[in-house]
Amino acid sequence: MGWRMSGVGKGASGIVGSVEATSSTFFLINSRHRREFFLRGGYLKRWGLNSSEVRFVSPADLYLAIVFNMPLRPLAALLCWSMLAAALPDCLRAADPTAWLELKDGDRVVFLGNTFLEREGRYGILETLLTARYPDLKLTFRNLGWSGDTVWGEARAYFGKPEDGYKHMQELLVELKPTMIFVAYGNNEAHAGNDGVQAFDTQLRRLCDDLEKHTKRIMFIEPIPYAAHASFDPAEYNEKLKAYAQAIKTTAVARGYAYLPTQVEHDEAPLAKQTYDGVHFDKAGYQRVARVLPPLQEKLRAAPELIETLRQTIVAKNELFFHRWRPQNQTYLFGFRKHEQGQNAKEIAEFDPLIAEKEQAIAALMKAMSRK
Numbered sequence: 191m192g193w194r195m196s197g198v199g200k201g202a203s204g205i206v207g208s209v210e211a212t213s214s215t216f217f218l219i220n221s222r223h224r225r226e227f228f229l230r231g232g233y234l235k236r237w238g239l240n241s242s243e244v245r246f247v248s249p250a251d252l253y254l255a256i257v258f259n260m261p262l263r264p265l266a267a268l269l270c271w272s273m274l275a276a277a278l279p280d281c282l283r284a285a286d287p288t289a290w291l292e293l294k295d296g297d298r299v300v301f302l303g304n305t306f307l308e309r310e311g312r313y314g315i316l317e318t319l320l321t322a323r324y325p326d327l328k329l330t331f332r333n334l335g336w337s338g339d340t341v342w343g344e345a346r347a348y349f350g351k352p353e354d355g356y357k358h359m360q361e362l363l364v365e366l367k368p369t370m371i372f373v374a375y376g377n378n379e380a381h382a383g384n385d386g387v388q389a390f391d392t393q394l395r396r397l398c399d400d401l402e403k404h405t406k407r408i409m410f411i412e413p414i415p416y417a418a419h420a421s422f423d424p425a426e427y428n429e430k431l432k433a434y435a436q437a438i439k440t441t442a443v444a445r446g447y448a449y450l451p452t453q454v455e456h457d458e459a460p461l462a463k464q465t466y467d468g469v470h471f472d473k474a475g476y477q478r479v480a481r482v483l484p485p486l487q488e489k490l491r492a493a494p495e496l497i498e499t500l501r502q503t504i505v506a507k508n509e510l511f512f513h514r515w516r517p518q519n520q521t522y523l524f525g526f527r528k529h530e531q532g533q534n535a536k537e538i539a540e541f542d543p544l545i546a547e548k549e550q551a552i553a554a555l556m557k558a559m560s561r562k
Contacts, residue, residue: 303374307335315476376413419468507548
């Protein structure tokens with residue numbers, strides 16, 4: 191994100207720097223990853239610029255330079271201000287990849303990703319705490335996590351091609367109409383090592399393009415490294431994972447998404463104590479990740495007993511929805527063997543009133559929390 195300005199003097203904050211009044215300078219919104227992106231990617235050369243013509247500044251500093259710097263030519267100031275006003279929210283969010291996307295009344299939140307998010311549906315930790323944090327809002331959560339899945343949707347393909355799995359994913363998103371999406375990928379793809387990073391990055395950007403057809407309120411979750419375990423040494427895999435985690439974070443920053451780091455500094459318990467096999471989180475592991483979310487760092491008003499009742503109700507709802515969109519006999523109901531039992535496919539819709547019943551129970555618990 192950048193602007194070329196003529197006749198810029200010293201910025202009001204003192205950080206923009208001194209530029210001769212006759213010079214032409216290109217300003218880029220500053221973040222470490224954005225800076226690396228432009229410098230390493232050769233974009234400055236493509237634009238006919240050299241590093242001496244570029245100033246990396248924060249959105250706030252650029253704002254101050256534009257508003258308070260009198261030597262700016264009127265037309266340049268007007269153009270810069272209009273562009274900044276239109277882009278500033280995304281810039282601010284991109285400059286802070288841990289920024290939180292606040293939930294709104296009526297939000298339909300979708301969890302999309304691999305094993306991490308599928309098993310979140312079984313524990314219900316993140317969904318429960320987010321629900322309890324906003325008891326006055328009407329929220330809907332749907333979990334589309336799939337164990338072993340990748341950005342290509344391979345695990346969702348059943349007996350079809352990988353592209354069929356990706357198509358199935360997109361069809362479900364159209365049906366659910368999400369207004370906010372949590373995305374967790376990278377762990378399975380990282381087994382390909384450095385040779386697979388470019389293909390992963392390309393497909394990740396394709397996924398982002400498709401997700402943005404529904405919403406731009408997207409949060410990427412940092413892939414979780416393996417913990418030390420008696421049965422294997424995670425060092426080699428974790429080294430591979432770094433490149434994939436960096437690709438995810440760079441994409442999140444560039445597109446203005448929120449980014450949830452899962453590596454908690456000074457954590458009170460080692461990672462191995464929060465998994466049951468060195469790879470997959472247990473209940474304590476999900477509670478650990480939840481503490482990173484800014485809105486969950488404040489103490490909830492509701493009593494722990496009420497929150498636990500809410501969690502159990504959410505888990506029951508998630509199980510019903512799981513069978514609604516992922517019936518175990520999918521092949522017999524909708525696949526190449528539907529000639530045998532396809533007549534039973536009509537029963538899938540019978541999960542809908544059961545799910546609605548659980549949603550009503552969740553709403554009643556949220557109402558009780560809002561009175562606390």
